[in-house]
Every structure is written in structure tokens, then in C-alpha cells.
Amino acid sequence: MKNRLILLDNGHGIETAGKRSPILQDGSQLFEYEFNRDIVRRIAKALDKEQIDYVILVPELKDVSLAERVKRANAHHAKCGKHTCLISVHSNAGGGTGFEVFTSVGQTKSDEFAQIMFDAFKKEFPEQKMRSDRVDGDDDKESNFYILKNTNCPAMLTESFFMDHLQDLKILMSEYGRSRIAKAHVEAIKKIIKL
Numbered sequence: 001m002k003n004r005l006i007l008l009d010n011g012h013g014i015e016t017a018g019k020r021s022p023i024l025q026d027g028s029q030l031f032e033y034e035f036n037r038d039i040v041r042r043i044a045k046a047l048d049k050e051q052i053d054y055v056i057l058v059p060e061l062k063d064v065s066l067a068e069r070v071k072r073a074n075a076h077h078a079k080c081g082k083h084t085c086l087i088s089v090h091s092n093a094g095g096g097t098g099f100e101v102f103t104s105v106g107q108t109k110s111d112e113f114a115q116i117m118f119d120a121f122k123k124e125f126p127e128q129k130m131r132s133d134r135v136d137g138d139d140d141k142e143s144n145f146y147i148l149k150n151t152n153c154p155a156m157l158t159e160s161f162f163m164d165h166l167q168d169l170k171i172l173m174s175e176y177g178r179s180r181i182a183k184a185h186v187e188a189i190k191k192i193i194k195l
Contacts, residue, residue, distance in 0.1 A: 004052065004053060004083040004084075004193045005053045005055065005076060005083065005084045005085075006047065006052060006055075006084075006085055006087065006192075006193070007054070007073050007077075007084060007085065007086040007087070008040045008043060008044065008055065008056050008087055008089065009040075009058060009073070009087065009089065009147065010033075010036040010037045010039070010040040010056065010057075010089055011089060012036060012063060012090075013033050013062045013063025013064065014031075014033050014063070015062060015063055016033060016063045019031065019033065020032060020163070021093075021173075022164060024169075028173065030091070030163050030169060030172055030173055032090065032091055032163065033061070035163075035178075036089045036090060036091070038178060039089050039160070039178060039181055040056055040089055042182035043182050043186055043189070044056060046182065046186040047186065052190070055076050057086075058072075066146040066150075067146075069147055070146065070147055070151055073086050073153065074150075074152045074153075077152050077153040078152070082153075083193070084153040085113055085153060085155070085156075085189075085193075086147070086154070087117075087155075087156055087157075087158065087185065087189070088155070088156070088157040088158070089158055089160070089185070090158060090159050090160070091159065091160050091162070091172055092162045092163065093162055093163050093164045094162070097128075097161070097165045097167070097168050098129030098131045098161065098162070098168070099118075099129070099130055099158070100130070100131035100141055100158075100159045101118050101121075101139070101156050101157065101158050102141045102148060102158075102159070103140045103141075103142055103143075103148060103155070104143070104144065104145070104148040104149040105142045105143070107136065110148070110154040110155055111136075111140055112154075112195070113154050113156055113188075113192050114138070114156040116188045116192055117156060117158060117184075117188040118130065118132065118138075118139040118140065119188075120184045120185070120187045120191075123184075123187075124180050124181075124183060124184040124187070125184070128161070128168075128171075145157055158185065160172070161181075
């Protein structure tokens with residue numbers, strides 16, 4: 001769609017330390033760089049069908065610095081203008097379970113977009129925990145993540161379940177789970193670009 005651009009950031013690279021699940025009994029393991037890129041690839045394929053313009057910020061397998069990611073995002077935003085939105089795709093770790101979405105600190109347009117994403121995941125995964133922070137009246141969590149606070153366009157960071165929680169990991173490693181994660185992102189994007 002003309003003058004609407006989705007920036008897809010597949011966080012982390014092949015050499016990023018950590019960012020992997022425990023090894024399962026069958027020897028399999030999730031690597032976040034692979035998961036993030038697979039989800040972004042699936043989102044991109046769906047956006048092609050919907051004729052929604054997008055850019056994959058990091059086509060490389062190697063890790064690209066946050067400063068470079070922000071530089072790329074801001075360059076695309078400068079060309080496109082106010083209808084740009086950045087979505088940084090991740091999976092979580094650290095002893096929790098469920099889905100969450102982050103924006104920068106304070107009320108911005110990002111909060112509105114993140115609520116749409118949160119609602120899309122809640123609809124797609126009604127059986128799963130949704131992790132939210134309702135202090136400011138919406139469900140996004142706020143953080144000073146570099147990519148969120150330094151981009152010039154609305155930006156959010158999705159954390160699709162926890163790779164160190166066995167039930168979440170089953171979602172992250174399955175074809176069915178990944179297709180649903182991508183679908184939730186796409187359904188949110190379709191609503192965001194109409195605003």
C-alpha cells in the first residue's frame with residue numbers, strides 16, 4: 001500500500017551469545033536468531049499476498065548492531081514518512097511464560113499499535129498467558145530498549161513466548177505454533193496500516 005511501510009526487525013544474529021533454549025531430550029534446541037528470521041520470513045510472505053509494503057531490516061544472518069538497525073529504520077522512515085512502523089520480533093527467556101509486547105517509555109503512537117498487536121495475540125492464542133502492564137491503561141510493557149527509544153517512527157518489540165518454558169517452547173518449535181505467531185503479527189499489521 002502506497003506510503004505505508006512496515007519495518008521488520010529480526011532481532012539477534014547467528015553468533016549472538018545465549019539466545020537459545022535448553023537442549024531437549026531428543027537433542028533439538030531453539031536458536032532465537034533462526035526463530036526470529038523464520039517468523040519474519042512468514043510475515044513477509046503474508047504481506048506480499050496482502051500487497052503491504054515492508055522492509056526486512058536485517059537480511060544478514062550475522063548480528064547487526066542496534067545502532068545500525070536504528071540507522072536503517074530511520075533511513076526508511078525518512079523516505080516513507082509518517083506511515084512507517086517498526087516491529088522487532090523476538091522470543092523470550094528468563095523463567096516466565098506467555099506473550100508480551102514492549103514500547104518505549106511514555107505514551108506515544110507506539111502504544112496504540114502495540115495494543116493492536118497484543119489483542120491480535122490474545123485472539124490467536126486464547127489458551128495462552130498474555131503478560132501485560134496496565135499501569136498506564138494499556139497492555140504494553142514499557143522499556144528503554146535501544147531500538148524502541150531511538151527510532152523516529154512508532155516501534156514495538158514482540159516477545160513471543162519463552163524458550164526456557166517447556167510448553168512455550170513446544171509452540172515456538174512447532175510448525176503450527178510458528179504459523180499462528182506469524183498470523184497474529186500479520187492480523188495486527190493489517191489493522192495498523194488502516195489507521
